[in-house]
Amino acid sequence: MVMHSARGDSRLSFWLHVREFAVPASVIETTTARRLAGDWAGACAAAGVEVDLDLRTAARRYGRELAARVRGDLQGLAPDLLRWHLPRIAPDGLLRPGLTVPLARYGDVRLVVRTPPAGASGTQRFGLALHDVRDVRDGTAGRANAHPHPHPSRRFRLDLHRHLWDARRSGELAVRLGGPERWVAEARILLRTDGHPDGAGTVLVRLGARRQLVVDTGDGHAMPPDLPRLPLLPDAAAHVPPDLELLRAGLIGPERLHPLVAEALAPGHSVAAGSPDPGPGPGPDGPRLVECRGARHRIGLVDGVLTALDHSPAEIRREELLMALTGTPLPCLQAVDDAHRRPESLADVRARLLHGDTAGAPPGWARVVRLGGG
Incomplete structure (x- = not known):
């Protein structure tokens, strides 16, 4: 097992395991082919994504303009890339359960991913839906939706990081790498999106279960948190991507990454779309x-x-x-x-x-x- 080559760092071992098994090359290949053919629904099916939205219903409820914006986002959606970047949990690297992860915002409406509840018969399929925050406020979501966490996650939000799911913007990963050097810039993006036009203010950065800092976008100063509840910098902005860490440690080559990720992090490295080297192990009928x-x-x-x-x-x-x-x-x-x-x-x-x-x-x-x- 490749896990042994990274035994000195349990986090890298974990992500090496995830990269080997969580999104198979066959899934990437089929999903990419359907996406490039303009079949976003077929791409979702190939990537194990259950689509729980109807654009005609959305047009009737929210208007044609909003439905058109949703359709445009779905046309750029690479569901295999989304699966690649969704948060995971130890020890097996399965999807973090019970999350509502926002992908895009349209006023009070969100395009979201819903991961399965904990213990949901081991499924690794996840759902794609429209979420109206007004339904949560007036209590209707509790009756209509049995998902355990109906509120979109603050920690895991991808509406600020479209390059993690939109194939048209995947190249931005090379610039928006997360980590301390990006905290101030990412904090300004967060604050502007959440209603502070000048991007000025303070945000909370979660470094671990018991470690947090407050970052001020005015001077970039980081300090221990001693302030009331603040906007939370999403994990995608707070931490360096595991793929970059694996590349830097020499534990993985670009050919073993998702092709869109490899293109962003290792430009010039030729990787056929959907064809990362699966490495040793059993093929469909092999030894x-x-x-x-x-x-x-x-x-x-x-x-x-x-x-x-x-x-x-x-x-x-x-x-x-x-x-x-x-x-x-x-x-x-x-x-x-x-x-x-x-x-x-x-x-x-x-x-x-x-x-x-x-x-x-x-x-x-x-x-x-x-x-x-x-």
Whole structure:
């Protein structure tokens, strides 16, 4: 597993794991093709996004002008890029549950993403909808919508960071990288958007569960918070993107990033749209790779049975006899044994299944994992 190469930094290990499994190359490829063909609804379907809005209904309720603005934003939406950038939680890197994340604002109406509630049968699908803040104020949202957090998130808001979901603006990631050097500039954007035309004022920056600072856009000074509730700088502005940290640490190459992200962070690096290198691991019908005595060997399914593909039957029988005497297994045989005894040890297969990538976890391998409770 690639996780081991970043064991010195648990945060980078976490994001390396997310980048390997959360948005498969096959999803990026299909979603990109449909988006480029002008089929935004088909792109959403390919990326596992449930569309819970109707533009004709929006036109009747809010007017044709607003509906046209929503349609324009949907035409730029790259749902695979949105999935790439949505917040995630440890240990498996699944979507942070129960969020309403605003993507765009139209007065009192928001285009939002709604992540599934915690414990929602393990689904990694999320919803795209229109949210009217007036419904929350008058209490109608509580009756019409069972989502546990109907209010749009202050911490996770992407209406100020369209480059994280709009393919037409994805190149802005190279400039709006987040982190301390960007706090003042991002704070001014936040304040202007929220009704302070000159962008002057103070904002709260959340650095961790117990660390916060207040940043004054007048002098850029940061101080411990001792003021009342302030506008909160979104996480996308407060922190350096994990992709940039992974690149700087040498733990990932541009070819392993989402193509739009790679184009922004590593300009000039040629990456075919939707075709990041998935790295080692099982393909839709392929074997799993195992380091075995200085060589890379394969184990895979033969007639529904896991087998060491690069060892002859005679060699396997000999090794099984030696193992009975010495207790030291051949690595390939150890991997096969682990798959049956502890299928959760097949971390790559389990991770693909957790993230909904049934194409990347072959049906036979999925059966092995599920039979073992993984």
